[in-house]
Amino acid sequence: MSAEKVTATEKTAIGIAHSKVILIGEHAVVHGQPAIAIPFPLIGVETVIEYVPGTVKMDSTFYHGPLHHAPKELEGIVSCVEDSCEYLGIPYEDLLIRINSSVPPGKGLGSSASVAISVIRSLFNYCNKECSVEELLNLANVAETYAHGAPSGIDTLSITSDKPVWYEKEKPVDYIELGEDLHFIVADSGRIGDTRTSVESVANLLKAAPQRIHSKIERIGELTHHAKEALEKASKQILGQLLNEAQKELEALGVSDAGLNKLIRFAREEGALGAKLTGGGNGGCIIALAQNEVHSKQLAEKLRRFGAAAVWPFVLKK
Ligand SMILES: Nc1ncnc2c1ncn2[C@@H]1O[C@H](COP(=O)(O)OP(=O)(O)OP(=O)(O)O)[C@@H](O)[C@H]1O
Ligand SMILES: C[C@@](O)(CCO)CC(=O)[O-]
Structure with a gap:
């Protein structure tokens, strides 16, 4: 076994993300109006990445197994992992992605965006790389497009923020x-x-x-x-x-x-x-x-x- 592999087997990395609530402006924000979202730290997601030889695997309440067999509802997260690995220049293999979430899915609390942001953060940490908000949003919005069809981008943005956010598509973000x-x-x-x-x-x-x-x-x-x-x-x-x-x-x-x-x-x-x-x-x-x-x-x-x-x-x- 090479020295590099020995290091990799010992490696784990964590990424966390809180959830969000929209105060006002949901739906209208998809059609160009502003919306206000609030970070919601009472619930969130923690993703742990571990070096486990073989194909990339996921362990979550949604699915346990190789990512290439994941159900359709997870295709956003799967493509987010693929894109992040490509972006970070790491091979798409030998990873176990454990997702622990206290954000109930489908309740308007941004579970899909919280999962995506925590997964991306964990992959950056796995490579010891800092990630900017812009990198996070670009990679997470791919997953959101699968989950939501035509997302405005407010969920991913508010999940990366610690302050209430004023958001209008394609305009600079403001904080309230x-x-x-x-x-x-x-x-x-x-x-x-x-x-x-x-x-x-x-x-x-x-x-x-x-x-x-x-x-x-x-x-x-x-x-x-x-x-x-x-x-x-x-x-x-x-x-x-x-x-x-x-x-x-x-x-x-x-x-x-x-x-x-x-x-x-x-x-x-x-x-x-x-x-x-x-x-x-x-x-x-x-x-x-x-x-x-x-x-x-x-x-x-x-x-x-x-x-x-x-x-x-x-x-x-x-
Ligand atoms: N624990 C989890 N593990 C893996 N994927 C999850 C988990 N929780 C949520 N997801 C992903 O998020 C999707 C749910 O997203 P959905 O848009 O229906 O709800 P939401 O993001 O919570 O709602 P909203 O966008 O209105 O706030 C799931 O289909 C799955 O892809
Ligand atoms: C309903 C919506 O406005 C908010 C979902 O949290 C959709 C979006 O902005 O992508």
Whole structure:
């Protein structure tokens, strides 16, 4: 065995990534409007790369085995690993990729992008190379295109950020400075959504009724501009109303469902300043803005008892 191989057998490397929630602007962002996303560090992905001779293998809750036999739903991650290996100049062999994720898939919390970013980071670490945000985004967006069809790029971007992100396709990214701490709750409706299908359904609606749907998309863009102002000026009452209005438009785009609507209505009845779906919708999660820390804890408990599949209260610090 060569000296090089001995070193390789001892080698492991780790890459981590947090998840994200979209505060406002989902779907409209695919059609050129801005959106605001928040890094969501309560859940995330850790990928461990190990030197294991043979073909490249994956170990995850989704699939265990050689990557070349991975199911179609993993083709984004497979191509992300291939592209990253090629980019880094490492042979596409002798790797075991272990993915440990606490991000539930299909819940609008960016599981596909978190997995992609953590895998890319682990491969860079495996080669002892630093990776820039630009390199991460370029490599991760390939995986997202498989998962989402025509992604805006906001998921990958917000997963690489530690601050709330203002994102508009093909424009320089901006980061939002909050005027006050904000208490949010993310609650899971329990139903798995499919972002790719819901993005396609909005695109089909837009083709069928361009004027009507375009005006809804523009309206979400306007609300997003106002939300940025409300975040910066510490106007949480106004922010709450804007979230509620955005939900109305998302319902008109056909991406909300009975489970989400039920949780949203309940959160508002229990005093949330605003509540809406977050992410792709038609399944997945809601985001609610609580009045303060105490209210956030109470509301989280009530949402749990009401039947939300999971509830994450979190504070977004100024
Ligand atoms: N633990 C995991 N191991 C491997 N792949 C995963 C894992 N979790 C998620 N994925 C990948 O992400 C895909 C799920 O992506 P999907 O777009 O449906 O949900 P999401 O990214 O969580 O939602 P959204 O983009 O709306 O936030 C899976 O099909 C799989 O390819
Ligand atoms: C629904 C969507 O706007 C957000 C998914 O988290 C899709 C995208 O921007 O790629």
